[in-house]
Amino acid sequence: MSDLPIDSKQQWYSGGLRFTCTSCGNCCTGPPGAVWVTIEETKAMASKLGVQADVFLRTHVRRIGSRLSLTEQLTEYGHDCVFLDRQSIPGKAICGVYEARPVQCRTWPFWPENLLDRQASDQARHDTPCPGMGHGRHHSAEQILVQLTRSIQSEDSA
Numbered sequence: 001m002s003d004l005p006i007d008s009k010q011q012w013y014s015g016g017l018r019f020t021c022t023s024c025g026n027c028c029t030g031p032p033g034a035v036w037v038t039i040e041e042t043k044a045m046a047s048k049l050g051v052q053a054d055v056f057l058r059t060h061v062r063r064i065g066s067r068l069s070l071t072e073q074l075t076e077y078g079h080d081c082v083f084l085d086r087q088s089i090p091g092k093a094i095c096g097v098y099e100a101r102p103v104q105c106r107t108w109p110f111w112p113e114n115l116l117d118r119q120a121s122d123q124a125r126h127d128t129p130c131p132g133m134g135h136g137r138h139h140s141a142e143q144i145l146v147q148l149t150r151s152i153q154s155e156d157s158a
């Protein structure tokens with residue numbers, strides 16, 4: 001895997017990490033933030049919802065600097081992603097465009113800032129807070145690096 005950005009021998013997570021999403025929604029709310037999207041991703045989400053791409057852009061996307069982000073809505077929980085669905089499954093918060101969700105969401109929690117070292121990972125688990133981190137499915141170091149690479153490439157292209 002020579003095209004990956006980190007030397008595998010130096011990984012603190014060489015034994016892999018556990019993560020399974022519990023659909024708590026915590027990573028999709030909280031203080032004001034951004035869900036970075038590319039134009040291609042907005043087209044995929046528009047298609048999933050059955051709306052025109054330009055309508056989707058006008059309705060659900062905002063520009064922050066030179067990048068595009070999904071909009072948020074203020075709820076009792078915080079600034080929810082506009083597609084966070086707290087109604088369909090009692091006690092759960094699910095993604096309303098799950099199959100077409102952006103790479104930023106697909107690659108959580110294997111983001112570069114969370115994988116710097118064990119302390120950064122623990123801090124992310126605490127700050128979000130994400131009950132899925134450290135539990136559930138085992139992801140090998142190689143699988144994590146694939147997600148990390150996708151996350152970095154997505155940040156570069158958004």
Ligand code: SF4
Pocket residue numbers: 020021022023024025026027028108128129130131132133
């Ligand atoms: S915070 Fe973690 S467990 Fe909760 S929805 Fe997000 S990824 Fe899933």
